Amino acid sequence: MAGTTDGSLGDVFDADGVVWTPVSQRLASARRAWLGLETVVGAVVLAIPAVLWTPWFWIGVAAVVAAFFWGWWLVGRQVRAWGYAERADDLLIRHGVMFRELVVVPYGRMQFVDVQAGPVDQLFGVAHIQLHTASAGTDARIPGLIAAEASRLRDRLASRGEARLAGL
CATH class of the missing domain: 1.10.287 (Helix Hairpins)
Incomplete structure (x- = not known):
């Protein structure tokens, strides 16, 4: 189990130099x-x-x-616990307060990106992005993105995924 020398988790859920983007309120x-x-x-x-x-x-x-x-x-x-960060080679997604989770999705492993919005989501102007990877266990989801941000992120992730996949 990763952590500090005193046995605590320390900053295992906060990568160095990462600027987290919160989801919409x-x-x-x-x-x-x-x-x-x-x-x-x-x-x-x-x-x-x-x-x-x-x-x-x-x-x-x-x-x-x-x-x-x-x-x-x-x-x-x-909602305040959700956040994501785009890095050069991967996307980080974190969420959870009591049961925290950090998911690292390499761009080269992305197969496709879904954008979803149910009736209540549409009423409030938010969408969810679902990332599908080669392994079902590493699929990741980012809820609560404003529609324009969801569209931008979908296009950016898809292009980065294609670029990394082509480089393999």
């Missing part, structure tokens, strides 16, 4: 909107039996509302 807005919709549906489903049959279901409504506020806070932390 619109991703947090999109995820929070979806969370709000789920909360409303869950609260209504539990409030109906609370009104019609027994007040014990109000405990469930309170739990759903409490989960909404916890989820609101958690979404903000998760």
Whole structure:
């Protein structure tokens, strides 16, 4: 396990001299909107039996509302943890707060790049990039990119991948 001499992980998730590009905060807005919709549906489903049959279901409504506020806070932390960095030979992607992950994708291993945006993503003007490599285990994803940045990054990664693949 990589780390410092004292046994801690140190800066294993921060490469030297790398400038991380964060994802858009619109991703947090999109995820929070979806969370709000789920909360409303869950609260209504539990409030109906609370009104019609027994007040014990109000405990469930309170739990759903409490989960909404916890989820609101958690979404903000998760989105702030996402970042990517383009280097000369590879792309770095990091995410996670409690369970951190750093993915290094060499440009020469990229086979194709997908850009995806669901209805909620489109409403908030964000897209996701999915990188497909020769090994399914190293596929990587960058969510929450503004549409123009997603397009720029898709073209740049595809051209770098073709250039590195041609050099093999």
